[in-house]
Amino acid sequence: MKIDKNLIKELSEYLDEFKLTEIEFTDKDTKIKVSKNNVSINNQATPNVQNSSVVREDPVEQNKSTSGIQVTSPIIGTAYHAPEPGAKKFVEIGKKIKKGDTVMIVEAMKTMNHVPSTADGVVKEICVEDGQPVEFGQTIIILE
Structure with a gap:
């Protein structure tokens, strides 16, 4: 079976676009599941890649009263x-x-x-x- 890297990349982009933690794609006998971990960012040794989701948060969203x-x-x-x-x-x-x-x-x-x-x-x-x-x-x- 050949892995379609473009499909995996596209599914990964959907995670950020729709603020999902997991997405699954099924086609005939192929099943691809992409998920992302929610990592607590209290450690300064955490790579910048993990921080990217925090940086993208809209400041207006953070200030909304809940x-x-x-x-x-x-x-x-x-x-x-x-x-x-x-x-x-x-x-x-x-x-x-x-x-x-x-x-x-x-x-x-x-x-x-x-x-x-x-x-x-x-x-x-x-x-x-x-x-x-x-x-x-x-x-x-x-x-x-």
Whole structure:
């Protein structure tokens, strides 16, 4: 079997582009899994290659307030703000919601999974863009 280095490089670039920790590609009898380690950067002997992910972080992202009730994604998939393109969004900043209300849909393997609110509150922040990939446990909205 010949290893396609370009495919591996492309998958590695997707890890950074979509802020993923792991990606898998399967085609017929070929299966390629690419993942990256999350390394704590407390040691000055750590190579600069490991520091590259920290340097690229957006300073605005670091300053965002995470106080409040965080509603997280229950699965890995693609987040959608509305039930279909052009439809009214489930939540908007400032909207009051109740526990159990759908706040977003996370699509995984062609299945649309409604994500319910875990508490009553007012939407303080929407943490993901429409159509953005999300990871398990990633905060998708914050409530006050």
